[in-house]
Amino acid sequence: MRDLSQDHRWLSINTATVRQWPLDRIIEECGRRQIRAISPWRDQVAAVGSASVARLLRDTGIVLSGYCRGGMFPASTALGRQQAIDDNRRAIDEARELNAPCLVLVVGGLPAGSASKDIGAAREQVRDGIAQILDYARSVHMPLAIEPLHPMYAADRACVNTLEQALDLCDELDPEKTGALGVAVDVYHVWWDPKLKTQIDRAGRTRLLAFHVCDWLVPTRDLLNDRGMMGDGVIDIPTIRTWVEAAGYEGFNEVEIFSSENWGRRDGGDVLDICIERHASAV
């Protein structure tokens, strides 16, 4: 197990954690703190301009731990599904331009605006959607990381809800384990899973493309925007990190905290400083 107590070389900041700032400011502030990696969102990149972002990254030496995000495949019409495919191809291109190690896929839930309650059908659309972008992603060497989301998001964000289910998808679409398809493991989404260790072992180095950390608060006051800072909740993060590293993961620990009412209202610099502290003490 890596020792995180001496420095924060393995810390990455998902830029949704500090949406107080535009992306150029985030990169600058991370650089000032010797944070070596970030994972930016497409809208944040678009707001600053991808060429500017690429230049800022070069200037600061900051790399990406992932790019957020592709996915959202299910739609109630064939046109809608094709638009999702087209949009995912653009996301792959953007991820390439910024030298991301993977594009994170939040796969989507039940088709928006439809009356469909058929989660099985939505899951088939997800499988078909990933299958349709996988060859292109492989051809430009951009790995796709399926992120299983907590079951409380099954209806409206992602109908891939366990690591086992995500790995079943990987095995179906990439049986040779080429490295083109894997998973993003976010402790917030999977910490409760009685099969977590087994499935992390199954994933192994080839499938483990990203590792995200934050904490589960008790009580949780909002389904989407009440994530906690590492150490403030009930997730045994070090144990899960042990499992991930034992399975071969050697990448960054990416802090991703959606917390509009708490961390989102604090000074961004304080948030980053606390991320650095907690990465050393609670990850």
Added chain:
Amino acid sequence: MRDLSQDHRWLSINTATVRQWPLDRIIEECGRRQIRAISPWRDQVAAVGSASVARLLRDTGIVLSGYCRGGMFPASTALGRQQAIDDNRRAIDEARELNAPCLVLVVGGLPAGSASKDIGAAREQVRDGIAQILDYARSVHMPLAIEPLHPMYAADRACVNTLEQALDLCDELDPEKTGALGVAVDVYHVWWDPKLKTQIDRAGRTRLLAFHVCDWLVPTRDLLNDRGMMGDGVIDIPTIRTWVEAAGYEGFNEVEIFSSENWGRRDGGDVLDICIERHASAV
């Protein structure tokens, strides 16, 4: 598949759905509507008195579809765990007194008031707790129904979070499938599970002791108290009921809606009338 459109003979009301009323009033109002079954909570029974409740049930001919609830096994001290065992024995006795077909177990999460983040240890305490009450429950012919709760309750209510996990526990503690141990399947907790049909098939008639219905709203505004009326959300309840009945379940469809801000504020009679309508059209 049973036809629910002609009458509501298979409808049961979990009495948490109409907490506007004390239990005696609930029984009276259910009787007036030819509702044949209820599932009451211990505090509601205690408030009216169990002898009075038993008499009201006899007078109206209403039976129980379950008794709520036992469980809550994990505790940070041996004394706390013993108190939970003792309390579960009392719950078994109460369930017997009211001729319940099963005692529902909400097993508990991480030990309250402790700093423990060890969900594996909590799960062991749950297993040990059920093991300690099972012989007594069997001796008085009171089946125990483990209710897997949605993963969003893993920390504070129940660390048994999938039907597969609940059935693994059943197989470990009651390998002969004596009928003494089974599961309560609540669509709210399990609808998202990609393995749901497989595990319902696995459970079969012997393990399927209760079937609970309500709906998952999008958006869900509160983790505990924002359940929907059947038909108002995204759960394909009829499909899940088909699976449960195909596996051999022949009991009641128990409506359990925690909704303090919506249904909990309406007239109790209206709530019951709508439960009857939706049982015919959306279950």
